[in-house]
Amino acid sequence: DQQVKQNSPSLSVQEGRISILNCDYTNSMFDYFLWYKKYPAEGPTFLISISSIKDKNEDGRFTVFLNKSAKHLSLHIVPSQPGDSAVYFCAARRPSGTYKYIFGTGTRLKVLA
């Protein structure tokens, strides 16, 4: 049962344009959502997060939007840069006893120079 889904395995965007990565979830009990970026041969690196009580969080070029009614979140990167090329994972935290962390399957972003 995939509770966190990233339906686009890959995305290509021109440098300077907006990248939009999407994530859907099924469990309404998730209380925190995060995005991680992963380069080859490295572990995932935390990028940005959002609490379930908010609908937007911005950090520089990165903005995460949360639509709780649609159980959907998205990561916007503006402007996209070639160094943003990586695999992006969304993750959700389930607050039951010890926190359980559920990751999506990832979207590979390629920013074309």
Place this chain on the structure above:
Amino acid sequence: ETGVTQSPTHLIKTRGQQVTLRCSSQSGHNTVSWYQQALGQGPQFIFQYYREEENGRGNFPPRFSGLQFPNYSSELNVNALELDDSALYLCASSFGSGNLYEQYFGPGTRLTVT
């Protein structure tokens, strides 16, 4: 400040064998979480250790076990290896058991079971 390190980088084992993977947490961190990332999948939570005690477990069988040492480094042990155990194993350290967003990942150990 030393980041999260894992050893070995790569490992090849035969089905039925046992394996031990190691993780050194980032300085000042007292919590280590282990994840399994199969090819084409996202990381799956195996378990977490907080102050040397298991503090939560995902849907993995008992042949996946772990330890955390007084210096907060950690081991993941897998017994009776199966072909499906082939994956990238990631550990992540943090300060406190709930701080997912301040969780720092190591580069992983790639395990191949033949």
